[in-house]
Amino acid sequence: MPSIWALSDLHLSTSGSKPMDKFGDHWGAHADRMAAAWDRLVGDDDVVLTPGDFSWANKPAEAVGDFAWLAARPGHKVMVKGNHDHWWSGTQTKMAQLLSPRTYALKKTAVVIHGVGFFGARGGDFAAQKKYGDERSAQDIEDWLAREEHELKLSLDALEKIHPRRVDGQPPGPRICLFHYPPIAPGRSSSRFTPIIEAAGAAHCVYGHLHGPELGPAKVEGTFRGVTYRCASCDQIGFEPALIMRLDARPG
């Protein structure tokens, strides 16, 4: 039976222009180690969620090598945009040319694979990151989060069309939400996003963005009102895909 995995924030730079080991020795050759783990664990019919910060490329043309890396990995891939994904094009034609086969980049859209519905959004910081020189005002933050909330709703609307509910109102299969930023503020268990994720009927919400050894309360994980939240940034999970769920055998 297919499985669903997560491995986020690959921060690929196959061109070699942005080596990651400046962030610590544990990042050394991380793309090679992730490839080996991915190829060992993931079956060709599996799904890997990689919600953002996929590539350091600034333009679509610069991301070609990173997508070749992804194309060489087994499985279906689902992504949302991270804050570093400057290569992400607003035009569907450019994105279609770039994306490797069976790769889905969600933005106000959704996809169903093996009867599982995937939706999500980028999300954003819940407060300005002043220690990194972030000078956004409270209104800037509010505007950003409001836009992301709207995009999450549009993504869910898109999912409802291709993954229509049964007559009893329940989704026809499992649903999984992808976020780049943590969908919940540090130390909390709910946010403006969580009622939407819950109402969607999602069992899991996978996110990335956070890096480093001491994340403290920023790394919100656990099961809240039926949704299990997990940070899947590659350095948080040993640079190996983490198992999110195995799909049961189902008739037909």
Ligand SMILES: [Fe+2]
């Ligand atoms: Fe990020």
Ligand SMILES: [Fe+2]
């Ligand atoms: Fe990242």
